[in-house]
Amino acid sequence: MPSNPTILAFDTSAAHCAAALLRDGEIVTSRAEAMSRGQAERLIPLLEDVLAETGCDWAGLDAIGVGIGPGNFTGIRISVSAARGLALGLEIPAVGVSGFDALRELAEDGQIPAIPAPRDQVYVKMPGADPYLLPRAEAELGGPLYSCSDPALLAQAIARLAARRWDRTSLPPAPLYVRPADAAPSRDTPPVLLNE
Numbered sequence: 001m002p003s004n005p006t007i008l009a010f011d012t013s014a015a016h017c018a019a020a021l022l023r024d025g026e027i028v029t030s031r032a033e034a035m036s037r038g039q040a041e042r043l044i045p046l047l048e049d050v051l052a053e054t055g056c057d058w059a060g061l062d063a064i065g066v067g068i069g070p071g072n073f074t075g076i077r078i079s080v081s082a083a084r085g086l087a088l089g090l091e092i093p094a095v096g097v098s099g100f101d102a103l104r105e106l107a108e109d110g111q112i113p114a115i116p117a118p119r120d121q122v123y124v125k126m127p128g129a130d131p132y133l134l135p136r137a138e139a140e141l142g143g144p145l146y147s148c149s150d151p152a153l154l155a156q157a158i159a160r161l162a163a164r165r166w167d168r169t170s171l172p173p174a175p176l177y178v179r180p181a182d183a184a185p186s187r188d189t190p191p192v193l194l195n196e
Contacts, residue, residue, distance in 0.1 A: 007065050011066070011079055014075060023056065058086075065097055065158045068098055099113070
């Protein structure tokens, strides 16, 4: 395991597609594109652009870093499944990094990592506690909140944390969901499942 791994990190947990490449302990490049839809189609071309810009290729990667949420359900599934697929195909580890950990990497002491959620709410996680969803005004009573408005910085933080955490025995990343999906199951009778 190299002491200064080359890590390709990315995140699609909100209305963006962001990526960063860390090599020899330094962020070489990062990119972010705002988008409310289309992350599934744009992610791999964006990653290829980042690799081409730095003269790196897929075979030169030591590990993948990926944002696991919380955030947009579909976005989280896109990035986590891409990371797992890339890791499997490249035979390298994928390291999941929560949005809370990435924000802690960027925040100042005393600031509470807060990830924006729908309906003027935020996801928060206090040290030693499970993450939860609160109205923004209520969360602000606990202290100053820190949210990152630049997804490229978030991807950079994910890359730095993945570089510190990775090894060949890492478990595959899994989505971090704090609340149930907004989509509801069908009210109609479910389909009959046939046994073969």
